[in-house]
Amino acid sequence: MLEVEDLACLKGDRLLFRELAFAVAPHEMLRIAGPNGAGKTSLLRLLTGLSLPEVGEVRWQGQPIRRVREAFHRALCYLGHSPALNDMLTPLENLRFACEAGGDQVSEQDCEQALVRIGLANQLDLPARVLSQGQRRRVGLARLFLADKRPLWVLDEPFTALDVKAVAELAQTLSDHCAAGGTVLLTTHQDAPFAAPPRMLDLGEWAC
Incomplete structure (x- = not known):
């Protein structure tokens, strides 16, 4: 389980959100929504350990990710x-190369x-430089087919530059x-035909 407690994010001199708290369990999909500039990508970087929060904690299986970094990264795609x-x-x-x-x-x-x-x-x-934007996106997404043993995605x-068929398949x-x-935690501006509607987290509700 991934848990967030009392999380705050500062970008430059702007506080994007604060006191953010939620948990996501196995079998769950969480869609992170909000207006442009609300901090969706910044939140994902905090959740993956690529950035550090101003305040608060991200936990994996009950432990702060900073203390179980190796195990967390083995579980993460x-x-x-x-x-x-x-x-x-x-x-x-x-x-x-990306997989290795x-x-x-x-x-x-x-x-x-x-x-x-x-x-x-x-x-x-073909060299990647000749691929369309949609094809380039598919190269990255192909890693998901090799990451089934990693529980947290x-x-x-992920749906950017994909055609309707590719959106449905993803x-x-x-x-x-x-x-x-x-x-699964994801940001997207697009509606997609999921088997069940994902739970929604609107960062606009936590904006400062």
Whole structure:
């Protein structure tokens, strides 16, 4: 379980939110909403340990994430808003590098199957610089097919630049992860056909 207690976030000299508290359990999906500038991406960075809160604590399985950093990161799959690809590498090379950098030992065949599954069978050996924005996004999202053993998925605007079919397929993947006992936290401006509506957290209610 991921728990947040009395969390406050300062960006520059602006306090984005304070006294934020919630918990997310296995089998749950939490959609983080709010107007632009409310601090959605900043919150995800706090939840993943990439930033430190001004006040408050983020806990994983009852322990502060700063005390169980290695175990927490082994449980976490975080995909930011940007695909973060090396334009000189192919989708296959990019995906394998991302997995290994995140601590997942995967084979080239595993990566190839994930890319084919997400619709990039014809782009496996092309340099990433020639891919469309939607295709670049799919390269990053293919990592989810290799992260089923990581219970916590944190995703920043995962549906950006995807077509209707890809949105539906990704929504099903996230729903399946929750059904299998995983937990998903995401930000999105788009509606998606999830198997069950996610729980909503509106950061606008916590704004300062």
